[in-house]
Amino acid sequence: MPACSGAGRAAPRAPARRRAPASKSGGHPMLSERSAAVVGATAGVVAEHAVEITAAFYPRVFDAHPELLNLFNQGNQATGEQRQALAAAIVAYAGHLLAGPGSSSFAPVLRRIAHKHVSLGVRPEQYTIVGQHLLAAVGEVLGDAVTREVHDAWDEVYWLFATALIAEEGRISQRVGADPDRVWRPWRVTARTVATAEVISFDLVPAGPEPLPTFLAGQYVSVAVDLPGGGRQARQYSLSRAPGAGSLRITVRRVPGPAGAPAGAVSSHLHDQVKVGDILDVSPPTGDVTLATGADPLVLISAGIGVTPMIAMLGHTARLQPERPVVAVHADRSPDHHALRSEMLEMGALLRDFRLHTWYESGVGRPAGIGTATGTGATAGAGGSRGESRHSGTVDLDAVPLPDGARAYLCGPLPFLRDARAGLLRRGVPAQRIRYEVFGPDLWAGSPT
Template identity: 55%
Template sequence: MLSESSAAVVTATLPAVQAHGTEITGRFYQRLFAAHPELLNIFNRGNQASGAQKAALAGAVVAYAAHLTGGATVPWGPILDRIAHKHASLGITPDQYTIVGRHLLAAVGEVLGEAVTPEVAAAWDEVYWLLACELIAREARLYAGAGLAEGEPVWREWRVTGQTEEAVDVVSFTLEPVDGGDVPGFTPGQYTSVAVDLDHGRGQQIRQYSLSGRPGADHWRITVKRVRGHAGVPDGVVSTFLHEHVSIGATLRLSPPFGEVSAVTGDGPLLLVSAGIGLTPAMAALEHLAVTAPERPVVLVHADRAGAAHAFRAELPRLHAALPNLRTTLWYERVEPGDEVDPVAVSPGRVDPKMIPLSPDSHVHLCGPLPFMNTVRGGLLRRGVPVERIAYEVFGPGMLRDDRG
């Protein structure tokens, strides 16, 4: 808990910090990378360039300060879990919190100037360390749960043993540990971080990919959509690298499985709603249930631009044969002759949440672009699905806004 004196100072200075949040974290990253250029290999340079990560960090610190001073009612557990799982998948260590804290607080001082008296600095230092300690504790539990000894790196070498073109610009890689050891189990919905050494000495970059194969198999599978540049925005760095430079025989560094979102919660009816490459966690769920609970009632609603863009289309007949209570509805923005896949019909256009087949006690898992998930989640909430039954995964920094829109 924040001390009483610090709470009063934080409450008084929160509006100023909030107003300058993005500027503060922008300055923070400049300082951080100038002093510790090696951290450029851990942070996502795409998110840096687009500003997404700046907003995520600023948002988290300010929201936590508001939470500590009673100014917000956001449930913090899920937010901390999301950050801790992401951090664990990147191998973030407690000593890095000291570095980040030092530069973050110095950036507050630089941006707010004389307003940052020693009392103000001490109060914000307290906020930072309360948050940091919560995260460090959660991350320590995650590392231990993944079987890592204290300080043991998260990275392990995996060899690409298979490569499948799943759709236009979508490729799956199957991977096996180079050391021949165990393939860790995972919950459908979990992801691995993939670290690649870019060519031309551009250093390392790390991205997360959902495990799209069956938990318990003797290999892992990830499925990567190539992110193409448009209108002055460059091609995605890691997805392009994986598509262009990685093939059977190559090795990649992967983290253990992390991720707080399960795609198979409960044992009653399950509704999986996905769009585009957001299908990957649902695939792990379907492969898993086909073996562990084939009778479970499952509805899969998947949206895509067109049949040619829809990864795993060819798997649907096999999954329907293995899961007799699976019902699939597909929505393609462009339906072309031959797009029907027995026993599944395809509707034209975008998913209409009112048309989603729903059981009263369904657990829901959503994954796709944010606007898609906002629309579907809003529609399901309006149809009476309790908010706690809707889990979702965002393939980037951040979470959904918590409205019923």
């Protein structure tokens, strides 16, 4: 299901449908003429109540299938972000269908959802469960307005969405070698590096006979842990080292709890419990926001722990394309909170044309802290200042010289992404040359403006 996460055990099979697939035009899924008219007439009211619908959906599906509780991010359930993201995705996909064959704006959102589903082991048959309870939630919220005609039209929207995701997930699984029957593989922690007071890096190698998987700079893995009380949860972490190192590395920030609530369950478990030699369940690397080939200049813009995929991209470029110009922009609370800064400068020193612009809310004049490490072969960077410009306050892209023809990559909190993208567009960077990664539910889905 869109924004559903879970791993089943039965053999893969296509979900049952109650009608033949709708026709396509040039590869674009199309609603039947009758359903298109109904969806067009009711899209406004569904959009108005979309968050209410998804809020009703999750309790329904959890009551009927409590085994799925451990497979959804319960932190995002508590904040309401997951239901907002699901609502946005459904409304955006309906708009995509109504726009007709010329519309391609939803394709990046669909790819993003599909990559996450592959990393979590979502199964085709689970879409049937989700569709049943989602349409029931529509009826619960909208009441008598949901006639049989309205129900069937939105059921068609759902199944076009579901079949598009299933097809894309199949392609991704084949490409990355993901086995739906065995998504989780055991990986051993070989190093634990303290990057800041809130951030720790973990080096990982396969604990079994499987070789290290290939991956692209910018991709992530899912990590599943068993929590106190019997719960099991999975989270996604960007790979914070470039391919070719002989191990994978994730860099984990302890997620603070909102409004005095407990800190993030998985990040706290990794920080407090996981030691060198421990085994973690890890998925194959996935993710569609990856470093483009070619020699175009790069602009890497990050905030907080959003620096992690940028480190992998920078490292890959420094090793294979040292002549490629790179501008890095990073925002953080202070130099002490800036994870992997010294590593960024060390890799930047290998580039012919590199500049780092940092914005700190406080402590601009202080040197950044140095990381500490334990484990086999773990080191922390020595730091440096080559090519760095420090600033106070919030990022101002108008103060950053941008190379012509650049490709930009963004990662950080959603308000930061919106501001950064707007700044790049204002500076003349085309929208198709701007890619973004967001940690957690994509509340920007379908409308990155």
